[in-house]
Amino acid sequence: MPTIKLTFPDGSVREFEQGATGLDVAKSISSGLAREALAVEFNGEVWDLSRNFFQNGTLKILKWTDDGGKFAYWHSSAHLMAEAIESLFPGTRFGIGPPIENGFYYDIDMGDHALSPDDLSTIEEKMYELTKRDVPYVREEKSWDDAVSYFQKKGDPYKLELLAGLKDKTISFYHQGNFTDLCYGPHIPSTGRIKAIKLLSVAGAYWRGSEKNKMLQRIYGITFPLKKELDDYLFRLEEAKRRDHRKLGKELDLFVFHDIAPGAPFWLPKGMIVFRELEKLIREELDMRGYQEISTPIMVKKDLWEQSGHWTHYQENMFLIESEETTYSLKPMNCPESTFVYKHKLRSYKDLPLRFSELGRLHRNELSGALGGMFRVRQITMDDAHIYCRPDQIFSEINQLIELVTHVYSMFGLKPMFNLATKPDKGMGDPLLWEKAEASLKQALETNNIAYKLKPKDGAFYGPKIDIQIEDAIGREWQVATIQLDFVMLPERFHLEYVAEDGSRQQPVAIHRAVFGSFERFIGIITEHFAGSFPTWLSPIQAVVLPITDAHVDYAKNVFDCLAAGGVRIELDDRNEKVNYKIRDWETKKVPYMLVVGEKEKSGGSVAVRQHKKGDIGMMPLGEFIGKIRSEIAQKIITS
RNA sequence: GCUGGCGUAGCUCAGCUGGUAGAGCAGCUGACUUGUAAUCAGCAGGUCGUCGGUUCGAGUCCGACCGCCAGCUCCA
Incomplete structure (x- = not known):
């Protein structure tokens, strides 16, 4: 009987009779595996367990745990x-x-x-x-x-x-x-x-x-x-239903939608606090990494989009405005306009990389049927940036971006997953540059010890990209950040150049990237991720003081003032209600800390601390609590 | 954009086969002075998504439009 050789994932090679099936192979390994086996992957193709093998090949027995x-x-x-x-x-x-x-x-x-x-x-x-x-x-x-x-x-x-x-x-x-x-x-x-x-x-x-x-x-x-x-x-x-951000957003007074502006939220004061915390965070991180913030016009003439190619490929998603016989559009993207900042001066190779960030509002005319809460809006605030660099700087820039993305997500307890998308068949530009760029991306991922999935031919027509997904608290995956190389759209169409060491004019590479993607969507995601119970640093209200009776309101005010002076977002609940009532009320509002103050606390200069979802965690001196909450906020500790 | 479902007070919802709207919570007023998830009483609040039609009479039936939801599609 002729035999064939099968190579297993661990590299071992075994011989089987020609015509053996996947099930035969599984059985030969263990009866447990045979019971669990669902299919086989033979030479990269997924087959039934009952199909016969007639040639040598690599083989993997697929179980429920395999895709x-x-x-x-x-x-x-x-x-x-x-x-x-x-x-x-x-x-x-x-x-x-x-x-x-x-x-x-x-x-x-x-x-x-x-x-x-x-x-x-x-x-x-x-x-x-x-x-x-x-x-x-x-x-x-x-x-x-x-x-x-x-x-x-x-x-x-x-x-x-x-x-x-x-x-x-x-x-x-x-x-x-x-x-x-x-x-x-x-x-x-x-x-x-x-x-x-x-x-x-x-x-x-x-x-x-x-x-x-x-x-x-x-x-x-x-x-x-x-x-x-x-x-x-x-x-x-x-x-997932319980965590729906549309429901929580309303209950927690974060944002509302109104018929008058489909696909665009009205940010309420509390939602705006979350929004501003994210802005603050990203600005700090970008400042540390040599970014320069710019702001470009929201409304520009259509000529720009004709030059960028959006007019032919993206027009149906753009909002158009006529004025004095000129057609304008609300920008759906920042990239073309960032080139004007680049071109404002003649750039030297010494100036690169230039990292221009922009927290801008974009408008995209999404199909009405595609809209959905914060996940699909027509008005998007993006934490966008365009990095202009030399080809030899791609690796270090990508490296920095991977570090940035990983760092920022860790503050939310979100685990990033990376996908590398390579040249599609319609990919434009120098094939050699593609090759080098893909190698740089790969090298950057590997240098950072990042496991990634390869998505062959899934890149943009203008360059390869790394897409980043995050997994939330209940195991759902979201596409958020993206890092896209661009050899064509900005550099070529907008004739970007820099003066190289030898005095020649060279074309820079552009990197389009976003970390949060859109603030709207990201806030939707983290609202669901945290089920509305934001960590203290993000929480619109960080603590609330609950005096037990009128007699304790003065002391409660004192507590309030001390915490407010310490930069804590605090409220005072001096309503004429029982403590039970107030506790229930603030618990449903998911406030991280409640400070109950009565006779004992007043006389001892302390507060009785109740932590959201944990309950009473005991009495402590006011000063100690202030130190505790301030350090929790400063370190962006995630409690849940 | 397409198909289907839905749209009643700030919120959650009730309103049978057509007879000019109701509850709980929230809000306001008052009483109670309260120790870790809802104290009691009273008051106020809606041109029933919009426009049109049928009818003596429409929240209820019909049509158009707007919006929301699910899915499709799209996603430079």
Whole structure:
């Protein structure tokens, strides 16, 4: 029997009989692994466990904890759901049913039948029933003609349309139980692996995402190998609802939206405190790192956008204004205007890098349907900057930016994750420069010992970039910061240059970067991250004094004055209410500290401290508390 | 922008098949003088998103528009 050699992730190489399957390999390692295995990655492709290997290659057994395993699991779940739907609603036509970041969906056409929540639970029950039969997912390769005739017979126009685009490809079908679907796979071994199922929602979705096509019903669902994992997931969904910044923003008087300005918040005094803390923080950090702050016009003539290319590529997102037969636009980005600051003088190689920061307000005409709370607004305050440097300075600049981003996020307890996006096919500019730049980015990431994901061909047309995502307190990921190199858009279109050492004129490289991204969005994110309980340094109200009776108001005022003089954002609650009432009230407002003062405190010059969410932490001398809270604020300590 | 749902007091919400609006909280006034998550009583507060239509009569039915929410799309 001929053999093949398989290389494992740890580098070990083992020999197997030709035709061995992933499951055979898993079994040969351990029965536990065979039980957990969902799919395999063979030479970089994800395959079913049952497919045979006929050649040497690298192999990884994929489990639930691997993305590939999860995707196969959810993809198989989508098929299971389709089987349940077909048995309950015969005649349903199927669109596509892929795995997504959290779960899966299937787009279906049921004619006039609109799915109700009851239908969802019926389908869910049917799915559970089907899993009990524990039937295998079987792959079958078919000729294109056979595939077409199958779906012609079945009468499924969507699958036929998909097949029309697959003429030269290998066509594979997957069967499980009574269900057959056109599918590239891979799938998990059998339906019995799916243990916990939840169908989450139904929404309309156009066939192939085009509003010209028919609208199908999209059912979203999620499944897990363990019930507990499903419960945790559902709990997190609830938790996300509880933390919704739109709700908290209103309750905590941070900001409001009004019909009069869709997509633009009204910042209330308390929200503005958070906003200003972020501004202060970023300005301090940038000052320390050699940035120079600029401010450029909000409204400029369209000529600028014609030069930058935005007029042809971004016009529908710009707000236009006519005046005296001239067309102006509110700026959707700062970059083109920053070049005017650069070009204000003839620059020498000695001047570089020039780091121009701008906390400017931008306006982008987002589609009305895309707006959503602070996460998608039309009026954006960005912590933008453009760094102009020589090609040989790319590495050190990127290095500094990685340090800046990591440092700033750590103050919020947010963990950054880095993605390196390289040259897309339409990438413009000198290929050699691309290569060098990508190497610099990589080197900077590696020098900082940063694990990153490579996103090939995902860069902008004008240069490679590092996108930074953060993970919040309940495990959600947000795209925030970005570091983009630019060889084309600013340097070339705006004819930027500097005088090099040899007297020649050279083109600088521009780096577009943002740390918070937009203040609006970032404040939305941290509001949810902290569930409204901001750390003391960010909290709009940092402490409140609660006198027990009228007799203690004078002393309470004294406490208030001392803390206010110490720079603490403090309030005095001298309402004629019981302490219980006040405590409840301020607890719901998520104020970090309450200082209860009565007879004992008055006579002892102390305060009884109650910490948000922790409760009474005891009495201490006023001076001690002032020291405590001031140092907590200065060190930006995160309590929760 | 597209599809669907929704829009009643500052907030959260009730208002059956059409008969000119109601609660709790918040606010204000008064009483109570209070020790770690809601003291009691009273008062005030809405042209029911906007405009138009049907009807003797519209918060309730119909249409258009605006906005919000979910999803799609877009994201130089």
